[in-house]
Amino acid sequence: MKRNSRLSLALHTLSHMAGEPGRVRTSVDIADHAGTNPVVVRRVLGKLREAGLLLSEKGHAGGWQLAKAADSITLADVYLALDERLVARSRDNAELSNCSVETGLQSRVAEVLEDIEASLVERLRETKITDVHPSTCSYCGS
């Protein structure tokens, strides 16, 4: 797996689930499909569960499924659930305070980055999980 794999894995899995909302999938199935490890899957999907996007059941017939309708889940929900912060945050800045202009400039840079982050999330809110699912999907018959 590469970079940004968490977001990619999450979108991938949710999109699969959107195709067959009733089906329960195990972390092993999902990991095989995604070419990764069950524990990694549980880590990532655990975040989505905390955010109320997925349900998981332990035990023999356990596994993962959508906690709500796929068309009510946006990319922003997923992004925020993983608490990835793609854009924001500059440095700690503690050691830079000796320069008179640094304080203002640092905070201004941080401000701009936060602003961009916020508008990115707004943009993500416009796309639903169902929009990610391919229209011709031989696998789930949709």
Place this chain on the structure above:
Amino acid sequence: MKRNSRLSLALHTLSHMAGEPGRVRTSVDIADHAGTNPVVVRRVLGKLREAGLLLSEKGHAGGWQLAKAADSITLADVYLALDERLVARSRDNAELSNCSVETGLQSRVAEVLEDIEASLVERLRETKITDVHPSTCSYCGS
């Protein structure tokens, strides 16, 4: 230094330069200001030079300065110059082709991520370097 430090360093430096467009700065000066290392500065600013945003001169009175007016440089220019790809790109996908739905879904996920990346760049294009510079700047007198 922390995460996103390249983008942060670049914005920081360009913003400084926007305040005093004529002044030539050495990588040592810049590194001191930013609390980092001259070589790191040259690495990052070298990318900006390749993109035509900065000029550098070797030799005794050498250093760095803006290659064009600060208000003609957008955050998108900087972002693309550093070729950071914050959002995009899923995995290599070679090992996933055994699943019938994977091909379509993978490309669809990649498509969505590319789309997000593109809209991020669009958003970045709306902010100029001069917008980052604090209005009250005791350092450069602007």
Place this chain on the structure above:
DNA sequence: ACTAATGCAACTGCAAAAGTTACGATTGAT
């Protein structure tokens, strides 16, 4: 010549994330 600067390559060190292993807890099937 000497000095001050960039350019660049090679290396180290570190931190974050993936990957792995192991084991306990829970649930359903038999």
Place this chain on the structure above:
DNA sequence: ATCAATCGTAACTTTTGCAGTTGCATTAGT
């Protein structure tokens, strides 16, 4: 009651990207 399947989680190793560092060749002004 036992067994097998599954999640939950902790601990560890491996990988990777990047900052940081060192060293040196090159360039340019004095």
